[in-house]
Amino acid sequence: MEWLQKIDSDYWLIEQDRGNLTVSYRLKEIIFSEKSTFQHVMIADSYDFGRMLVLDGVVQTTALDGHIYNEMITHVPLFIHKNPEKVLIIGGGDCGAAKEVTKHVSVKDIHMVEIDELVVNACRKHLQEVSGNLSDPRVSFIFTDGIEFVKKTEQTYDVIIVDSSDPEGPAEQLFEFEFYQHLKRKLKDDGILVCQSQSPLFQANITRNTFNNFQELFAHADVYYAVVPTYPGGFWSFTIGSKSPINISCESLVDVNTKYFNKDMMVSSFKLPQFLAKKIIY
Amino acid sequence: MEWLQKIDSDYWLIEQDRGNLTVSYRLKEIIFSEKSTFQHVMIADSYDFGRMLVLDGVVQTTALDGHIYNEMITHVPLFIHKNPEKVLIIGGGDCGAAKEVTKHVSVKDIHMVEIDELVVNACRKHLQEVSGNLSDPRVSFIFTDGIEFVKKTEQTYDVIIVDSSDPEGPAEQLFEFEFYQHLKRKLKDDGILVCQSQSPLFQANITRNTFNNFQELFAHADVYYAVVPTYPGGFWSFTIGSKSPINISCESLVDVNTKYFNKDMMVSSFKLPQFLAKKIIY
Numbered sequence: 001m002e003w004l005q006k007i008d009s010d011y012w013l014i015e016q017d018r019g020n021l022t023v024s025y026r027l028k029e030i031i032f033s034e035k036s037t038f039q040h041v042m043i044a045d046s047y048d049f050g051r052m053l054v055l056d057g058v059v060q061t062t063a064l065d066g067h068i069y070n071e072m073i074t075h076v077p078l079f080i081h082k083n084p085e086k087v088l089i090i091g092g093g094d095c096g097a098a099k100e101v102t103k104h105v106s107v108k109d110i111h112m113v114e115i116d117e118l119v120v121n122a123c124r125k126h127l128q129e130v131s132g133n134l135s136d137p138r139v140s141f142i143f144t145d146g147i148e149f150v151k152k153t154e155q156t157y158d159v160i161i162v163d164s165s166d167p168e169g170p171a172e173q174l175f176e177f178e179f180y181q182h183l184k185r186k187l188k189d190d191g192i193l194v195c196q197s198q199s200p201l202f203q204a205n206i207t208r209n210t211f212n213n214f215q216e217l218f219a220h221a222d223v224y225y226a227v228v229p230t231y232p233g234g235f236w237s238f239t240i241g242s243k244s245p246i247n248i249s250c251e252s253l254v255d256v257n258t259k260y261f262n263k264d265m266m267v268s269s270f271k272l273p274q275f276l277a278k279k280i281i282y
Numbered sequence: 283m284e285w286l287q288k289i290d291s292d293y294w295l296i297e298q299d300r301g302n303l304t305v306s307y308r309l310k311e312i313i314f315s316e317k318s319t320f321q322h323v324m325i326a327d328s329y330d331f332g333r334m335l336v337l338d339g340v341v342q343t344t345a346l347d348g349h350i351y352n353e354m355i356t357h358v359p360l361f362i363h364k365n366p367e368k369v370l371i372i373g374g375g376d377c378g379a380a381k382e383v384t385k386h387v388s389v390k391d392i393h394m395v396e397i398d399e400l401v402v403n404a405c406r407k408h409l410q411e412v413s414g415n416l417s418d419p420r421v422s423f424i425f426t427d428g429i430e431f432v433k434k435t436e437q438t439y440d441v442i443i444v445d446s447s448d449p450e451g452p453a454e455q456l457f458e459f460e461f462y463q464h465l466k467r468k469l470k471d472d473g474i475l476v477c478q479s480q481s482p483l484f485q486a487n488i489t490r491n492t493f494n495n496f497q498e499l500f501a502h503a504d505v506y507y508a509v510v511p512t513y514p515g516g517f518w519s520f521t522i523g524s525k526s527p528i529n530i531s532c533e534s535l536v537d538v539n540t541k542y543f544n545k546d547m548m549v550s551s552f553k554l555p556q557f558l559a560k561k562i563i564y
Contacts, residue, residue: 012304019308020329022294026302047302048484068555201511202330227509227516227555229483234509234516264553271546273350273509 001040003057004030013044015058021232025049025059031126036118043126049230051127053094055119060165061094063129065229069196070096070130071261072226072269073238077159077194078104079266080240082252084158085109088186090146090174092163093119095131101161102136103256110139111155117143147173150182158188162195167206175206177213180241184217192242193218200225201233204279211280214241222246223280224269226260235276283322285339286312295326297340303514307331307341313408318400325408331512333409335376337401342447343376345411347511351478352378352412353543354508354551355520359441359476360386361548362522364534366440367391370468372428372456374445375401377413383443384418385538392421393437399425429455432464440470444477449488457488459495462523466499474524475500482507483515486561493562496523504528505562506551508542517558 005012011027025046032043042054050063061069074097078084085108087101093114101110114120120141123131142149146162160183164174173179174195183193197210200223207223214221218241228236240246248270250263272280287294293309307328314325324336332345343351356379360366367390369383375396383392396402402423405413424431428444442465446456455461456477465475479492482505489505496503500523510518522528530552532545554562 021308022304022306024304024306229515229517233511235511259557260555262556262559264550264559265555268546268550268553271550273542273547274544275541277544277546 001057011044013046013054013057013059023232025052032122034118034122036116038116041116041118041122043122051129052230053119053123053127053130055165058166059230061096061127061130062230063127066094066096066130067258068226068228068260069236070094070100071258072224072265073097073161073163073194073196074100075256075258075261076224076238076266076269077161077192077240078107079250079253080242080246080248081159081190081192086155086157087111088155088157088160089113090150090160090162090164091171092161094123094127095120095134097161097163098136098139099130099132099134102134102138108138110136111142111157112139113142113144113146113149115143115145147179147182150179150186153186156186156188156191158191160187160191160193162193164196167198175210177216180213180217184241187243190242190244192240192246194238194240197223197237197239199231199233199235200237200276200280201235207237207239208280210239214239217241219243220246222248222270223272225272225276226265226269237280283339293326295328295336295339295341305514307334314404316400316404318398320398323398323400323404325404333411334512335401335405335409335412337447340448341512343378343409343412344512345409348376348378348412349540350508350510350542351518352376352382353540354506354547355379355443355445355476355478356382357538357540357543358506358520358548358551359443359474359522360389361532361535362524362528362530363441363472363474368437368439369393370437370439370442371395372432372442372444372446373453374443376405376409377402377416379443379445380421381412381414381416384416384420390420392418393424393439394421395424395426395428395431397425397427399423429461429464432461432468435468438468438470438473440473442469442473442475444475446478449480457492459498462495462499466523469525472524472526474522474528476520476522479505479519479521481513481515481517482519482558482562483517489519489521490562492521496521499523501525502528504530504552505554507554507558508547508551519562
């Protein structure tokens, strides 16, 4: 594992996924380290970010700020929908998105389709700051390929959440028009689709393509963002699509226990800085 | 310079200011490198962030996102004031804040008090993406200690902007109650003071202390934020204080040429995520 180095008495995780910028984290302890069929899975305890999930040497989520991403990819579409009962999550192996969805009392079924069972098991056991140990009986774990599942299932959903990793390797297809077409068919008439759509700063083409695809497919599409310190540049985007109008207001909000999401964020996360608005929307 | 390393044929800037996280930038070229009385001053061209100002091995601002910080520390207080004529900037050696202030036609005088002339000269010549070469006749450069200047001057201002570096070494005093007391005396009755108040994530105590100090000194105080990718964690906070009510609206906005700031940001930058609101305001 070339991304792990011992300097003096400490292990350092050295993220090498990007050629021109290297971020190195000093680790207190490696909690879990195992190879699955798909990738190397590590849970480590770091000094600045607490425990973190690391896949193939790249930090995916941390105890410090995993809640930001997970709260924003879930509560925004769930509160826009107003009465979500059946929710599909594609990906989301850290279980944080599913944990947030369980906070909605209207929700009766959560289908979580994740390809890598080892990620789910490791996070439920060793990354409870993010996963919350997730043992709600409304959650069904389905360990299979998300694209195959969506093609075959006859279920339809109120909210579909695509919580994918970066669009490289197998996750690449989760960013393609064809996949969104399949997802649209699995939405009920007032259903809402939301996808994480990468950094609008460093991968603006992906954010823009996702938004363009959603605009073509749905009567209503929009982009919102959250500030996730662990991700390069901080800015992180989400794209949302719906056959019915997307009414962004905080009127339907009931109290959920959150650390980032609140009434203000529900509205202001759709207000993009000038250069992002220009890059993506115009 | 231990922060500069040659790996294969490339120079890398290795930021070592924090013990548990290291960020390394691959450089295309070192444009300028000289020691002043106060610090080592470097302008380098990096792959991911373009040209950057580096003081004692720590990145201060970059061509990629310098505008975000500089637009937000200036246009927010200037538009809240509505008719600013006389503006004082303490620090701001990269000249980006002064450049933004010159975009306001109401402004007649800009006093920029910076301790290190070498920083200003280097940025005006080699970092024009941030400084814009700044040659507006309304700008007076005063190369002296900001605290001494404020104690002695008999001038009063409509808007005072404290654009300091991190609160270590000489800049530490720029975060103290006594300094804010001096600044308050130099404000006109409807004057506005704004300070950069660090990362509310990694230095929440500084953000909170600054806000508490402002609350004690001013009838009206508030905190707003911007997302600056270059700074650790992305979140960056600004604290604002005024003897008159702070009316945050976009009604008084006229067109300024900006890349981050816009009508939406004027309002939504004051809407804090739940955990920051709790840490700072409550």
